[in-house]
Amino acid sequence: MPTSNLAQAVFIEGPDAVAFAHSQFTSQVSALPNGQWQFSSWLDAQGRVRAVFHLARLAEERLLLLLRGGDAASFAEALQRFVFRSRVRLSVANTSTLGSGAALPMHIVDADGDVIRLGCGSHSLQFGTDVVDDDAWRLAQLRAGWPWLPADALNESLPPALSLHRLGGIALDKGCYPGQEIVARLHYRGGNKRHLHRVELSRAVAEGSMLRRGDREFVRLLNVISNEERIEALAVITDDIASSIMQSSENTSDNGVVVQLLDTWSD
Incomplete structure (x- = not known):
């Protein structure tokens, strides 16, 4: 911010x-x-x-x-x-x-x-x-x-x-x-495959950052806030990647940031 x-x-x-x-x-x-x-x-x-x-x-x-x-x-x-x-x-x-x-x-x-x-x-x-x-x-x-x-x-x-x-x-x-x-x-x-999510990050990352995984877009961060309890952010994520994060099968970016979904909003 x-x-x-x-x-x-x-x-x-x-x-x-x-x-x-x-x-x-x-x-x-x-x-x-x-x-x-x-x-x-x-x-x-x-x-x-x-x-x-x-x-x-x-x-x-x-x-x-x-x-x-x-x-x-x-x-x-x-x-x-x-x-x-x-x-x-x-x-x-x-x-x-x-x-x-x-x-x-x-x-x-x-x-x-x-x-x-x-x-x-x-x-x-x-x-x-x-x-x-x-x-x-x-x-x-x-x-x-x-x-x-x-x-x-x-x-x-x-x-x-x-x-x-x-x-x-x-x-x-x-x-x-x-x-x-x-x-x-x-x-x-129809056709929209990207939605807004509230996520928790394992470490602080600059707002607006594009996290990548395997040379492809992983998570587009919007605003990022560090508070006493956790590091939270709003992020735009494709539906298939959000599903993988939810299942904890692919939830870490190439630079080692672990992403957890806290909330998901539909269109």
């Missing part, structure tokens, strides 16, 4: 903010009420996930995208190319930090002055210039299967591999958006 909790966030504002976001992102943005947030993502034309984020509707014409990995300035620059004639303004929050707050119901947004709180059930995710930087929220969200994408894992996975359907971040009943045809084909015709 990043050593600093400097938030990577983008504001989308203007009369066309919601319509523009609805046409670009995978969630049902137009149905999001003021004062709530949803998981969402932005895909490339091949359906690969460019970014995952909390999408909060702060007002009728104001959205907040709190990125779960990646760089906000690069994201905003890439997104700006699709604005064309839409009446929207993109701006990057350069000085806000992330921290943990008191419990708040899932998907609720509470804005108090400079601080914006996103309800995550057992806790809230606080965002703002006056927020105390802490990591207390990270382990709870890892164990809930909320993916965080390190730089090495961007533009790589399809939405089912990150369990974005389960999180409500994929809408199948809306108009076109980048990668929509791939998403629909995978959902209705």
